[in-house]
Amino acid sequence: MEDRRIKIGLIGLGTVGSGVYKTLESFEEIEIVKIAVKNKNKNRNIQNLDYSLLTEDPYEIVNNPEIDIVCELIGGINPAFELIEKSIKQGKHIVTANKELLAKKGEEIFNFAEKYNKVILYEAAVAGGIPIIMPIKTILAGNKINKLEAILNGTTNYILTKMDTENSSYDEVLKESQTLGYAEADPTSDVEGYDAAYKITTLATLAFKQKIRIEDVYREGITKIRSEDMKAANDLGYKIKLIASAKMDDENCADVRVHPMLIPKNSTLAHINYVTNAVSLTGHPVGHITLSGPGAGEFPTASSVVGDILAIATEIKTTDYPLPMMRCNHNKIAKCINILDTQNKYYLSLNAKNNKGVIGNIGNICAENDISLESIVQKYVCSDNTADITVITETCCEKNMQNAVKAFNESEFINKVNNLIRVQI
Ligand SMILES: NC(=O)c1ccc[n+]([C@@H]2O[C@H](COP(=O)([O-])OP(=O)(O)OC[C@H]3O[C@@H](n4cnc5c(N)ncnc54)[C@H](OP(=O)(O)O)[C@@H]3O)[C@@H](O)[C@H]2O)c1
Incomplete structure (x- = not known):
């Protein structure tokens, strides 16, 4: 030597x-x-x-x-x-x-x-300080990995945690995060999900041993999340996190994305707060493992x-x-599903006029688009005689959900679609 x-x-x-x-x-x-x-x-x-x-x-x-x-x-x-x-x-x-x-x-x-x-x-x-690349290449090499779910961006996790714990708005927390140095002066790469998309692209390529192209990764950031969504999610037993996920189905078709997600309060990732990152991985024969730690710094x-x-x-x-x-040479390009063809559960927040038949109208629009409802909640009527209505759907097709959102925007009963966020299934 x-x-x-x-x-x-x-x-x-x-x-x-x-x-x-x-x-x-x-x-x-x-x-x-x-x-x-x-x-x-x-x-x-x-x-x-x-x-x-x-x-x-x-x-x-x-x-x-x-x-x-x-x-x-x-x-x-x-x-x-x-x-x-x-x-x-x-x-x-x-x-x-x-x-x-x-x-x-x-x-x-x-x-x-x-x-x-x-x-x-x-x-x-x-994932910064979390060892995940070497483990996948070495000690986990005997696994067929078919699912990754991760929190890969500390800035957005910090913002969402603060919004949740302090009941603050996105804009307030972003400003504070910038003052404290947790968010950049131009936060676009973090808050619009680009940073997490880069990371899940590399991680999924390695895990699936096929090249995931960045242009095939669906991406949505956290800028539209409101404190009202945080509260409604909490009331329903969820936390909202920016989740980077990658799945490979039995037909060898990958589904790789970054978007906000309602995840059950008792799930592992729901407990990952502030700037901490985590990667959950499911594979055979290892089963399910989660690694968490500092993702930057x-x-x-x-x-x-x-x-x-x-x-x-x-x-x-x-x-x-x-x-x-x-070494890394996964040159086979993975087949990836279009987000419109994916199956998801949804949280939908609607601001409706306080008219008779509103709930029926919401149910009808969903039924017309082949969407079944898991729950529908209206807590109170606001001073402007409107009401926020929160819907959780059962699993349905994204294309149908987008068509339903279009119909809600055109409905005489609905003032506004406040938000549409996917729910973990
Ligand atoms: N920060 C984190 O926690 C973190 C975590 C994971 C991954 N990363 C990645 O690590 C990399 C570095 O990030 P960072 O946060 O350390 O960045 P940074 O603090 O902005 O530092 C960048 C460094 O690169 C130097 N530099 C820039 N352009 C150069 C050029 N053309 N030639 C020579 N030097 C040049 C700068 O020089 P001056 O000092 O003279 O300006 C500076 O020292 C990035 O790819 C980032 O995505 C960062």
């Missing part, structure tokens, strides 16, 4: 990069030889930082023949994609935390890495990145073909 220090280059020294730098200080066998940043003169909250390692030119890492492993920790597609491809070409293994890149360009970079006999590891990209994410670095470092001292089990 070679006895030498493994040399790495960090591209990016932000939240994740700083955690990686600080964590690697205690690993003598790993040497950081260069760190690329955007602005060398920026103040950094790293006590023992060797500023002589910093460069504003990431190609000083990419083209450095001494470097064994490149850690891409800048995010986004460009220049991350080009830097990874060029690093692989220069003979380097890759560790990345870049969920967007993996979801949009995963197939390309994995095939490229394989061509050059290099490894790309990405434990931090899906300097040190939890560094834990995963450093784990990946050490896995590669140990291998490259001993073999020319490292980590065969952990």
Whole structure:
């Protein structure tokens, strides 16, 4: 076995990069030889930082023949994609935390890495500090996984938890989250579900061993959730969470999506609050397991990145073909169902005129669209002589539900469809 220090280059020294730098200080066998940043003169909250390692030119890492492993920790597609491809070409293994890149360009970079006999590891990209990628590739490899349900975005889980516990509006909690640094100034990627969609794309690809394309993932964010929905859900025995899910049916057709969901209060995911993330997985022979923990942050994410670095470092001292089990080449594109053809249960909140026959009209519209009702609740009449009516349907087809919503919008009995949220089945 070679006895030498493994040399790495960090591209990016932000939240994740700083955690990686600080964590690697205690690993003598790993040497950081260069760190690329955007602005060398920026103040950094790293006590023992060797500023002589910093460069504003990431190609000083990419083209450095001494470097064994490149850690891409800048995010986004460009220049991350080009830097990874060029690093692989220069003979380097890759560790990345870049969920967007993996979801949009995963197939390309994995095939490229394989061509050059290099490894790309990405434990931090899906659930931050929760180990889920390595377990699926290794100790769970004997399973046929057919279902994943997960909370993969801390910002939206924080907002929904606060709305639930404090009875606050989405706008109020978002503003507070931005002040506290839990939400970005531009929160779109989190609150519209893009971040969770990137993550479930990568996770489902790995779990189903078939390529899930990001364009086949249905996505809906949390911006339309009202405190009234939170309260109504609670009264009915549910919590509302942004759930990223992936299912594979017996005909090998995948259903991958991100949207708010009513989940029973006693379910495991209903207890995952604030910025905590969780992944529930069902497979054979393991059955059902849930892993939960910190999905983001300097040190939890560094834990995963450093784990990946050490896995590669140990291998490259001993073999020319490292980590065969952990390579990724799922090129078969999965057949995916259109959301309109899926079967779901629904929570429907309607604002109705306080007229006789309203409940009958709601029942008729549902019946005309082949939708059976599990419950229908009207608690009181508001001062403007309208009433909020909450409906829970039985399982029915999304297409039928959308047609029913159209009919409610046109009904003389209904003022407004307040919200339509899917319910876990
Ligand atoms: N933050 C988390 O908790 C978390 C969790 C899981 C995954 N991730 C993923 O990890 C990656 C990094 O996230 P982060 O939160 O650490 O980002 P961040 O705090 O914004 O840091 C980005 C770093 O990249 C550097 N950088 C940007 N463009 C560059 C360029 N062209 N060349 C060289 N350096 C460049 C920046 O330099 P300056 O410092 O000079 O500005 C900064 O150090 C992203 O892919 C993200 O999705 C993050």
